[in-house]
Amino acid sequence: MERDGLRPPQIVTGRILPRRFYERPTIDVARDLLGKVLVHGPTAGIIVETEAYLGGDDLASHSAAGITNRTRVIFGPGGHAYVYLSYGMHDCMNIVAQPDGTPGCVLIRALEPLEGLNIMRQRRPKAHRDHDLTNGPGKLTQALAITRHHSGVDMTKGGLVVLNRSAKFNIEVTPRIGITKCADLPLRFFIAGNQFVSR
DNA sequence: GGTAGGATGGGCT
């Protein structure tokens, strides 16, 4: 049995989100990823918090400095993973939005654990409550074993994917967390009232 | 309940 009032184990179903889902305006992709299921191998969670990182005038975006070896994927086709090392310690996961040639990506900031809870607990021994397994961008990559070596992976094929899923909820919008440039833009989205939102 | 500060290393100027 699962502990702490989380939903019991269930079969994760739904179609893999196709490239056309991702090759749209970044803000639309960020909003529409809420409620979908991020899957990596035996672990999965419902996406409950995202942030949009735009091209153009958004100086908080890693793409703002132009194309480098690290950021090239952000300028490529939608539906690919962009994973980077944050503060020298934590891997953070984005999914590329917009068509080939136009930058944009969506940071996955929090998940609600759905499948593979016991594996997540082993991978995150410092999380003393299930509440802390995936409620932050560096935590969820640990729980799902996603690292910067996954950067560039095509998420429309299999292995590391997002599955479609319909649910009804209200979306709240705030400025993004932990940035200094463009700190006032309303580009953070989360499911209202969800326990696993990072703050 | 709350927060201040340290850890730590790749990317880019």
Add this chain to the structure above:
DNA sequence: GCCCATCCTACCC
């Protein structure tokens, strides 16, 4: 050499 899209611990109410 400087800059971080963070997490955890210790310590303080």
